Amino acid sequence: MVKEWQLELPTLLISVHGGLQNFDLPPKLKQVFGRGLIKAAVTTGAWIFTGGVSTGVIRHVGDALKDHSSKSRGKVCAIGIAPWGIVENKEDLIGKDVTRPYQTMSNPLSKLSVLNSSHSHFILSDNGTTGKYGAEVRLRRQLEKHVSLQKINTRESCDPAAAPPWCFAVLPGLGQGVPVVCLILEGGPNVISIVLESLKEEPPVPVVVCDGSGRASDIISFAHRYCEEDGFSRRAEVKPHRKQ
Structure with a gap:
C-alpha cells in the first residue's frame, strides 16, 4: 500500500464496524x-478501514467523508475492504494498470452493492462466492494486524490538543507499532463477535461504541454500564426491560 499507492504509514488505524443493512x-x-471520526483521522494522520460498499455503517462513514471533502481540500485516507462477489458493476473494474469509469448508482432490484465513492482506496477479496459477505473478513483482520506491527513515532506527528481524547489515549511513543481502534456503530451478532475478538487481541484493541445507534451497540453499551469488572451484573441497578 505504501509502495503501490504512495501512502504514508498511518499514526492510527480506525477500523469501523457496524450494520451492513441501511439504518x-x-x-x-x-x-x-x-x-468525531473525521477529526480523529485528520488530526492523527489515521487510516480508516471500512467494508467499502455503500450500505449500512459504511454509508454513514461515506456521508462524513463527503461532507469533509466539500469543505476542505484535505484528503482523508479511507480504505474499503470488500468481497468481490458482493460488488455491483464489478466487471467495470477488471483490468491492470488502467483507469476505468465505475457506476456508483445502485440498481434497486439488485442484491449486490456499489462501492462507496467517498473512499480513497479499495481492496477487493475474491474467494469465488457471489452475493454474500465473508471473503474479506480474514484478509481485513490480517491486514489490520500487519499494519499494527509497523514501527512509527506517533507522538511527534499528532497534536494532543486537537485529537479527540479517546483517540490520543491510544497513541504510543517512539518506535512503537501503529495503534488500532475499533469503532462500532449499530450492528448485529457478528459485530459483537468482532468486539470480543478485538478485546482478546494481545495487546487488546480498544473499542469505541456509539451508544444510541441501535442493536449491537446499544446491547454492548447496556452490558458495560451495568457490569462490574469481573463480568457480573449490578443486579440492584438493572431494571426490567421486557415489555408487558
Whole structure:
C-alpha cells in the first residue's frame, strides 16, 4: 500500500464496524459520529478501514467523508475492504494498470452493492462466492494486524490538543507499532463477535461504541454500564426491560 499507492504509514488505524443493512441515525448522533471520526483521522494522520460498499455503517462513514471533502481540500485516507462477489458493476473494474469509469448508482432490484465513492482506496477479496459477505473478513483482520506491527513515532506527528481524547489515549511513543481502534456503530451478532475478538487481541484493541445507534451497540453499551469488572451484573441497578 505504501509502495503501490504512495501512502504514508498511518499514526492510527480506525477500523469501523457496524450494520451492513441501511439504518437511520438520530441527526445529532450522526453529526457527532461523523465529525468525531473525521477529526480523529485528520488530526492523527489515521487510516480508516471500512467494508467499502455503500450500505449500512459504511454509508454513514461515506456521508462524513463527503461532507469533509466539500469543505476542505484535505484528503482523508479511507480504505474499503470488500468481497468481490458482493460488488455491483464489478466487471467495470477488471483490468491492470488502467483507469476505468465505475457506476456508483445502485440498481434497486439488485442484491449486490456499489462501492462507496467517498473512499480513497479499495481492496477487493475474491474467494469465488457471489452475493454474500465473508471473503474479506480474514484478509481485513490480517491486514489490520500487519499494519499494527509497523514501527512509527506517533507522538511527534499528532497534536494532543486537537485529537479527540479517546483517540490520543491510544497513541504510543517512539518506535512503537501503529495503534488500532475499533469503532462500532449499530450492528448485529457478528459485530459483537468482532468486539470480543478485538478485546482478546494481545495487546487488546480498544473499542469505541456509539451508544444510541441501535442493536449491537446499544446491547454492548447496556452490558458495560451495568457490569462490574469481573463480568457480573449490578443486579440492584438493572431494571426490567421486557415489555408487558
